[in-house]
Amino acid sequence: MPDAPVRVLVADDEPLVRSGLRLILDAEPDLEVVGEAGDGARAVELTRALRPDVVCMDVRMPGVDGLRATELVLRLPDPPRVLVVTTFEHDGYVLDALTAGASGFLLKRAGADEMVQAVRTVAVGQSLLYPQALRELVRTRPRAAAGAPALTPREREVLGLVAEGMTNAEIAAELVVGVETVRTHVASVLAKLGARDRTQAVVLGYRAGLVEL
Amino acid sequence: MPDAPVRVLVADDEPLVRSGLRLILDAEPDLEVVGEAGDGARAVELTRALRPDVVCMDVRMPGVDGLRATELVLRLPDPPRVLVVTTFEHDGYVLDALTAGASGFLLKRAGADEMVQAVRTVAVGQSLLYPQALRELVRTRPRAAAGAPALTPREREVLGLVAEGMTNAEIAAELVVGVETVRTHVASVLAKLGARDRTQAVVLGYRAGLVEL
DNA sequence: GCCGATATCCCCCGGCCGGGGGAGGGGCGC
DNA sequence: GCGCCCCTCCCCCGGCCGGGGGATATCGGC
Missing domain, CATH: 3.40.50.2300 (Response regulator)
Structure with missing residues (x-):
């Protein structure tokens, strides 16, 4: 041409x-x-x-x-x-x-x-x-969730708010539930992700493609 | 050809x-x-x-x-x-x-x-x-640090380890310094980033392009 | 030489967090 | 109907964290 x-x-x-x-x-x-x-x-x-x-x-x-x-x-x-x-x-x-x-x-x-x-x-x-x-x-992009732990919808939601830097109390207010409930969800997330604290949960969750930052 | x-x-x-x-x-x-x-x-x-x-x-x-x-x-x-x-x-x-x-x-x-x-x-x-x-x-990549707070090299290093999910004690061991020192650096990072806790620091640091996840 | 920034260490304390239990209700599948 | 999972709430407690002070040493620049 x-x-x-x-x-x-x-x-x-x-x-x-x-x-x-x-x-x-x-x-x-x-x-x-x-x-x-x-x-x-x-x-x-x-x-x-x-x-x-x-x-x-x-x-x-x-x-x-x-x-x-x-x-x-x-x-x-x-x-x-x-x-x-x-x-x-x-x-x-x-x-x-x-x-x-x-x-x-x-x-x-x-x-x-x-x-x-x-x-x-x-x-x-x-x-x-x-x-x-x-x-x-x-x-360096989040993995396409291969072998990512199976979180329940509520757990993913909570993890997302944790990743926003919120405290359990704030998350409770945001979701209109008790702080105890949030604590339970966070505990589940930590267990499923193998994280020791919420900071590790955010990093691992991000790497597993479970949260967007 | x-x-x-x-x-x-x-x-x-x-x-x-x-x-x-x-x-x-x-x-x-x-x-x-x-x-x-x-x-x-x-x-x-x-x-x-x-x-x-x-x-x-x-x-x-x-x-x-x-x-x-x-x-x-x-x-x-x-x-x-x-x-x-x-x-x-x-x-x-x-x-x-x-x-x-x-x-x-x-x-x-x-x-x-x-x-x-x-x-x-x-x-x-x-x-x-x-x-x-x-x-x-x-x-969707981290911003190239436009208007990112100026952290000292040591502070960036500490923030990086915080983003790995380490506790202050672990970071201290990693850097071969006292826990108190790490606490000081973390405090500076929190102040400079406007974060309340290490979790927020990781997220804000990531968004500011200060840490890789 | 002095000052500022950086890095290191120390103490007290209040608070949120995370671990370990337990417990009730609702939805879904077999 | 029964069991299972999910969501919800509750108590106790040990620990790490973060805020507030203050202190010392080194380095570099004006």
Whole structure:
């Protein structure tokens, strides 16, 4: 499909990286690097002027960094998609970048074809991550209740209020029952979860997917 | 790059959907649909026999569903990447699918080019989601500490152990300090977080992005 | 040199919590 | 009808917790 090529802006403080990316992307007939920026401020400026479809954004840049630049770029009218590219995978940038609104997160160590695919992917509107980042994102989510203890509805309800930081008395008032009743429910929850106190109950309950925080 | 084409297996209980996908994917010179399966069991069987690079997997299928099939397929030696495709976006399948090990999650309402890009993306090893799914995944993550109280390193450490469900005495043993010291730190944490007790501290600390659960 | 922040330890005390019992009523399935 | 589970309430008691004080030592910066 000879559509109009995807217009790409490359933002990285290393001229070498910019050249490399340009080489890789311009080699594809459907991709076109329309500009390069050496810092975040310039990236925003050029985005406004050149209106690219995709911005390849480095995280670490002097002055305005890639995360801030991502926010700014996405606030422009008819914003481009932002593909954040970084060197190290174990900085916590992934979450920050995605929160800032980035459509994708890629490691620089990715091969040329991965880079090319990534640009095309975000260009059509999908989101993309390197697999470890996605797994990390999923891993730290509450488990889908596999082998979770079977709490009664009332017990789940009480656990939920415990997780809100309420005392037994407050929970009793909330549920319009006696404090003794709440104490019984809490005791059941503790026993079923194998928790020693309400704090452990909250953590275990959260990990078992029984409560939302 | 005329590499060997990406070999794709299509698994969906609707013959019409299978035909549609085949049409879309086979139109690309670098993609090749090597087989179709009408249910999860058949998908596993064909994966073992045909050894595709990518499996496009529907979630809802009779018998073995797409999620279970994904798990099984990924347990095969030298497994393919699995791209899960579904109709509705508000079922909680995304998390289940990714937990099962899927490399991507796409909506059927995606256009042909999105579908093609998605297959190519997972083929090169990246992970992919439709944007709303990613935003949902990020949304429910702990906030990146915007306006979070400034805890001292020691206080953060103590809070982390509190969040593990430890008593002050256990924390003291863990940190090799007196119980009194721990009590002081906990008191500071409670004050800074505005929590009444350790349970609230854990919840507030979690929401402030100060502790991982 | 002084001050602030941090980390460490100490005492008293009131309170909520959690463990161990027991007990009654209502709904559901066999 | 009988048993079982769930929800409800009750008593006693030991313990950890959290609030209120105060004290000492180290480090770093102005």
